[in-house]
Amino acid sequence: MNQNPEHDAVTELQKSYRSYIMKKLIFIGICVLACIAAVGISVTVGARPVSFQDVYSIIFRHLMGTTYTPGSTEWLEDFVIWNIRVSRSVFAVIAGAGLAVAGAVMQGVMKNPLAGPYTTGISSGACFGIAISITLGFTAMNGTMSLPTVILAFVFSLVPMLIMILLAPKENVSPATLILTGVAISYLFNAFTTVLMVTTDEETLADVYEWRLGSFTNITWSCIPVSFGLTAACSIILYLLSNKLNAISMGEKEATSLGININQLRLIMLSLASLMVASIVAYAGILSFIGLVAPHIVRLIIEGDNRFVIPGAAAFGATFLLLCDVGARILSDVDAIPVGVIVSFVGAPLFLYLIIRQSKNMW
Amino acid sequence: MDSKIVAIVAVAIVAVVAIAAAAVLMGNGDNQAKEKENNQTSTTSDSLLIVYGNANNDYTIDNKDVELIEKIIKDKLEWKETYPFADANYDQKVDEKDVEKTKQIIAAGPNNQIKVFHKQWTGTGYGVADTTYPILAAMSSSNQTDVISYDILGIDNEIKAMSYKYPVHEYYDKYLFGNFFDVMDDEHCVANSGTAVKVEKASEFMTKYGCTAYIYSNSSSILNNTATLEDMGLDTVKVADSVSDIGEYTSSLLLLGWLFDNGTNGTHQKAIKATEWFINYNNDVTNRLAKVWNGEVTQVRGVASSIDGAVNVSGSANTELLLKAGMDCPLATAEGSGTGSSSLKYTSGIDTWLDYIKLDTVIILRGSFTTTGSFIDPNAPGEYISWSWFDKDYDNLPDAFAEQTNGFYSLECYKKGQCLITSTMLPAPLKSAIMANYFYAGTIFEDATTWSTEYCADFFKTFLGWSDDFLQGQRYVLTQEEVCGKVA
Numbered sequence: 001m002n003q004n005p006e007h008d009a010v011t012e013l014q015k016s017y018r019s020y021i022m023k024k025l026i027f028i029g030i031c032v033l034a035c036i037a038a039v040g041i042s043v044t045v046g047a048r049p050v051s052f053q054d055v056y057s058i059i060f061r062h063l064m065g066t067t068y069t070p071g072s073t074e075w076l077e078d079f080v081i082w083n084i085r086v087s088r089s090v091f092a093v094i095a096g097a098g099l100a101v102a103g104a105v106m107q108g109v110m111k112n113p114l115a116g117p118y119t120t121g122i123s124s125g126a127c128f129g130i131a132i133s134i135t136l137g138f139t140a141m142n143g144t145m146s147l148p149t150v151i152l153a154f155v156f157s158l159v160p161m162l163i164m165i166l167l168a169p170k171e172n173v174s175p176a177t178l179i180l181t182g183v184a185i186s187y188l189f190n191a192f193t194t195v196l197m198v199t200t201d202e203e204t205l206a207d208v209y210e211w212r213l214g215s216f217t218n219i220t221w222s223c224i225p226v227s228f229g230l231t232a233a234c235s236i237i238l239y240l241l242s243n244k245l246n247a248i249s250m251g252e253k254e255a256t257s258l259g260i261n262i263n264q265l266r267l268i269m270l271s272l273a274s275l276m277v278a279s280i281v282a283y284a285g286i287l288s289f290i291g292l293v294a295p296h297i298v299r300l301i302i303e304g305d306n307r308f309v310i311p312g313a314a315a316f317g318a319t320f321l322l323l324c325d326v327g328a329r330i331l332s333d334v335d336a337i338p339v340g341v342i343v344s345f346v347g348a349p350l351f352l353y354l355i356i357r358q359s360k361n362m363w
Numbered sequence: 364m365d366s367k368i369v370a371i372v373a374v375a376i377v378a379v380v381a382i383a384a385a386a387v388l389m390g391n392g393d394n395q396a397k398e399k400e401n402n403q404t405s406t407t408s409d410s411l412l413i414v415y416g417n418a419n420n421d422y423t424i425d426n427k428d429v430e431l432i433e434k435i436i437k438d439k440l441e442w443k444e445t446y447p448f449a450d451a452n453y454d455q456k457v458d459e460k461d462v463e464k465t466k467q468i469i470a471a472g473p474n475n476q477i478k479v480f481h482k483q484w485t486g487t488g489y490g491v492a493d494t495t496y497p498i499l500a501a502m503s504s505s506n507q508t509d510v511i512s513y514d515i516l517g518i519d520n521e522i523k524a525m526s527y528k529y530p531v532h533e534y535y536d537k538y539l540f541g542n543f544f545d546v547m548d549d550e551h552c553v554a555n556s557g558t559a560v561k562v563e564k565a566s567e568f569m570t571k572y573g574c575t576a577y578i579y580s581n582s583s584s585i586l587n588n589t590a591t592l593e594d595m596g597l598d599t600v601k602v603a604d605s606v607s608d609i610g611e612y613t614s615s616l617l618l619l620g621w622l623f624d625n626g627t628n629g630t631h632q633k634a635i636k637a638t639e640w641f642i643n644y645n646n647d648v649t650n651r652l653a654k655v656w657n658g659e660v661t662q663v664r665g666v667a668s669s670i671d672g673a674v675n676v677s678g679s680a681n682t683e684l685l686l687k688a689g690m691d692c693p694l695a696t697a698e699g700s701g702t703g704s705s706s707l708k709y710t711s712g713i714d715t716w717l718d719y720i721k722l723d724t725v726i727i728l729r730g731s732f733t734t735t736g737s738f739i740d741p742n743a744p745g746e747y748i749s750w751s752w753f754d755k756d757y758d759n760l761p762d763a764f765a766e767q768t769n770g771f772y773s774l775e776c777y778k779k780g781q782c783l784i785t786s787t788m789l790p791a792p793l794k795s796a797i798m799a800n801y802f803y804a805g806t807i808f809e810d811a812t813t814w815s816t817e818y819c820a821d822f823f824k825t826f827l828g829w830s831d832d833f834l835q836g837q838r839y840v841l842t843q844e845e846v847c848g849k850v851a
Contacts (some may be wrong), residue, residue: 046563070596077566079595079596083592083595084562218587218591333563333564
């Protein structure tokens with residue numbers, strides 16, 4: 001009857017820890033499944049009347065390499081389902097995941113719950129870079145995106161990012177001050193963009209205006225490679241750095257004592273986040289609230305361990321944005337309501353709720 | 364580390380400002396060139412069928428073009444400057460393939476459609492596009508100036524769907540646009556605006572009606588997903604609108620009339636007839652306004668207003684109309700307020716900036732509240748109609764006029780009773796004619812309305828088939844003095 005209480009306690013602790021981790025993994029798993037289900041719904045929603053079964057039949061036949069006579073009904077349905085709906089759904093997943101991860105990282109790095117791609121001015125900076133690109137003629141009027149546009153979007157997103165890096169470590173700078181700075185930078189870049197819009201011709205103006213709304217109307221497969229490549233690569237790197245992000249959240253002295261170069265880490269992580277945001281904004285425009293709200297909701301459920309918050313935010317953000325896009329298409333079959341508007345309609349009340357219910361435990 | 368970051372930020376900000384300034388200056392350069400173009404007296408470009416294969420630059424593609432192409436090949440003639448449309452297959456050379464292509468074009472019909480190359484209006488100039496010919500069914504914008512063109516060509520049966528922002532058939536003149544009311548509804552809506560024709564909706568109409576093209580003009584909003592639509596097999600055909608140079612507009616009419624001609628609907632002949640009509644009209648106007656251009660007659664100074672509280676400036680079609688009417692528009696080079704706006708806000712009693720500009724008139728162009736583009740009820744000749752402006756009903760003409768012009772009551776020209784209202788739904792050349800006739804009455808024209816009224820009547824009889832009885836007593840302009848009397 002010799003029981004080892006210490007061994008029992010350790011075993012109990014391990015069980016408890018496994019259960020603790022399992023809950024997080026289950027949540028992430030549910031988000032991933034929800035995302036897959038949302039994609040499954042998204043490809044069936046659209047203006048062209050195609051039945052649920054026919055949609056999947058078309059996708060299956062497309063993957064099997066079936067071809068049709070150009071201009072035939074089957075050819076048009078294949079074109080619409082594959083080139084419009086599937087590509088749009090895939091992009092929504094990429095954009096939602098990327099923006100949510102960027103938001104989660106920004107909030108962790110700056111230790112500021114209000115940090116996000118929009119509130120830090122990074123989205124607006126990227127949008128200004130796109131406006132410059134369009135004005136200089138790097139982007140074709142029919143929506144075809146070019147790499148120089150993404151590069152310009154990234155370059156101009158760096159300015160607000162660098163300002164944030166400069167201010168974030170200062171001890172006398174409160175979270176509110178930091179975000180107000182971001183909002184001010186956002187206004188500044190919006191003003192720059194408006195000046196460009198006012199001075200340019202109407203065709204350029206229409207293109208820039210469309211981007212500022214945040215819309216998936218012109219998304220095709222050509223938008224996927226760059227956005228997916230950058231988002232996937234940056235997200236993986238950021239996930240690999242999530243342990244170090246956890247260390248920063250314990251405090252700067254603690255992190256430094258663990259051998260982490262905080263300033264360097266901030267620079268790397270925010271640069272990667274800015275690159276992700278730029279690659280998404282370049283194609284879809286400004287989509288606010290995803291980067292702000294998604295990480296908070298995830299933290300409400302699985303708390304603040306960034307090893308789980310980052311993938312959880314990615315899955316949740318993807319699902320959230322995809323469902324908003326589905327909602328936008330259901331409300332109007334002529335895409336009258338840009339997805340950015342729906343995201344704001346849904347995200348703003350959620351954000352208010354989070355502000356009221358904000359728990360410091362999540363930090 | 365902090366000082367390094369400060370340095371990086373400072374360099375980045377300087378770079379941002381420099382690039383932004385460069386972009387603004389580049390944009391301004393383009394606009395200045397456009398302004399200069401606007402201020403010059405218009406010179407007319409040639410009217411021709413802008414389809415590759417029309418080697419002899421006339422209004423059609425026939426065996427004469429085949430003979431000319433063969434001559435170019437045989438005699439090795441220079442063609443790029445003189446006969447650019449001889450390159451029927453647009454491969455930058457003229458050879459036997461172009462002869463073959465031209466013969467195919469001549470032989471094409473509803474049962475053997477082919478792709479043809481043609482010039483495509485881009486808004487600032489011409490590019491080249493390929494379109495299936497003949498077009499048997501198409502979608503289009505619902506812009507008024509575009510629909511008038513379709514009326515002229517008689518292609519109401521071929522337009523199967525339209526893009527529009529609001530239930531236009533509730534506000535469009537039923538006599539001018541009635542032929543298209545059955546496609547101006549939700550069931551036939553391909554987009555809620557012209558900015559992006561929705562690919563899925565367009566595909567639905569391609570299947571349902573066999574539409575192969577989307578037609579729009581530089582008056583319509585910008586179409587920014589043409590690549591996707593073209594990949595789907597929908598040809599996008601952009602044409603110059605009626606506010607453009609007459610040569611460009613008639614070339615567009617010829618293009619559309621030819622593309623839509625299926626051998627039985629006669630649209631090409633209608634386009635040729637319209638071209639000749641507009642050329643004659645333009646020659647008449649140009650000759651009459653010569654005295655204005657050479658300074659013999661003092662120019663009338665005016666501005667236009669298209670909606671309540673707005674005065675049109677640079678970039679507005681109405682400002683272009685004033686200039687074409689031989690008027691001096693002091694706001695022709697002014698920039699609008701707000702992004703992409705071609706108007707400035709003005710309301711008497713609130714704004715004062717317009718009070719300091721010497722004006723002879725304000726021309727108010729209003730749509731949606733007249734029938735036939737006229738202010739006379741065609742069913743009761745001589746009687747002014749009662750009409751509604753959106754949801755308002757007016758019991759009498761002076762009330763309506765007062766409300767539409769009330770924003771300008773503090774202007775001297777208003778006090779002298781020199782403002783007028785005309786319908787914005789009329790084709791652009793007619794609107795110019797109305798303005799020119801009214802303001803140069805006594806100097807260039809015998810009176811204020813006879814010449815322009817006759818032109819309008821001739822236009823409606825020729826292209827819409829209206830009868831003399833229907834046109835009896837039509838008035839296309841309401842003057843302040845005759846309706847309200849002098850205010851002061």
